[in-house]
Amino acid sequence: MRAMDLSELTTSADRIVLGEVLSTDSAWDAKHRTIYSTVEIAVSESWKGQVPESGRIRLRHLGGIVGEIEMTVYGEASFEQGERVVVFIQGGHLVGMGQGKRRLGWDSTTNRWMAAPWDRTGASLVGKDAANSEGSLPLEMLRAQVRALVGP
């Protein structure tokens, strides 16, 4: 996986939102070959693109668990109900697979939300320094950077 910087992620996304994961649901395709997961997110902030009146968006990604069968696609993100995320979405899918998801966590030492780097657990990165790049970012900084890239 070639690591995409924030500029490329932002440019590639047709929708960037901050929200909370309401549900995840996994199912087989019709031929019972591929497992897809559908993630429903309650949007609290929209940084790029339109959000439906319901205030909820759905995105799909490959992989998931159905019954006892688990399908892992290396590089894809996974979601948990209740987690707060910033997601970069293009056509109902994450931009750059797992690169399009930033999990938010509360930092009790600084009393602010931090945006974790994207989940690189399953992705093999290209570039000698790729493994040493990027740390957590205060949410307000990420918001400001994305909005600056999106423009007025």
Add this chain to the structure above:
Amino acid sequence: MSRFKLLFATLVGILSFVALLSKPACAYVREVTASGVPIAWKHPCISLQLFVGSAPPLLTPAEYAAAAAQAAAVWSYPQLACTDIRLAIAPEDAPAADVGNDGQNVIVFRQGTWCREPTPVNDAGEAEPACYPASALAVTTVVKNSKTGEILDTDVEFNAVDYSWGDLEAQPGLADGRTADFQNTLTHELGHVIGLDHNCYAPTDGQPRHLDNNGTPEINCYGNPDLPDSVANATMYPSVNLPDTQRRVLSADDQQGACDIYPYARDLCSADVEGGGCSVAPPAPSKNAATLLFGGLALGFAAILAWRRMRV
């Protein structure tokens, strides 16, 4: 030599052997299911179909098949004498199986579109394209039983839409910023195919930190200036340069992973898998173990000689 001296020499030899074995243990990380069960194949003879018709432009079909065979061989018996795993590359002229949970393992290059083929259809009967981002060089899919950890199917797809693939060891001049070494990348992906995870931790997304084979939390490879070479140079390290060919060769850690998950026990393949092609000769004695044992005994006899001189 008296019985006592012989006993003393043997004891010293065994203790030396044990001491030599207790050098810093190799570290690797196994892939686990969502419920934390380590994954592995039930039978260690794994066939992977390779569609030579989809060979990337910089490789002939023969070079393509040979590179895949070499990538498979480094993880397999007999090249890796301490393991039972045997990854067999089965070249096919045309695709005989799809990517997905069909019990057929495939290696395929995508050259038209960087998407799953054929396009999956959802339960409503609608085509649902599954395309990958241009930033992904290759995508490995592993299907497993979540409770038992048994691997059921694996497929590896390569992105020849956005990247070129060649033999950069034979032709280093091909490295142009968008050309990668096929054998190097496949060797890494085959580590995932047999159930290995990356060998270090990405403290990024709240994912659980796995334990390595020694029961130690896996090392943090992100922002870690003290990352040991044994981690950074391993095939299962999660970051490489495009022209890298170093991952073609397994590190001691990688080898230990394959041998611990699938230790050489017996010729399971010919007994349990139809189709042949996997029968093997009896295992070669472990060179390392024999060397260490011989060295230990030599130390023991050296000790007894020294002891005799001291008495003189």
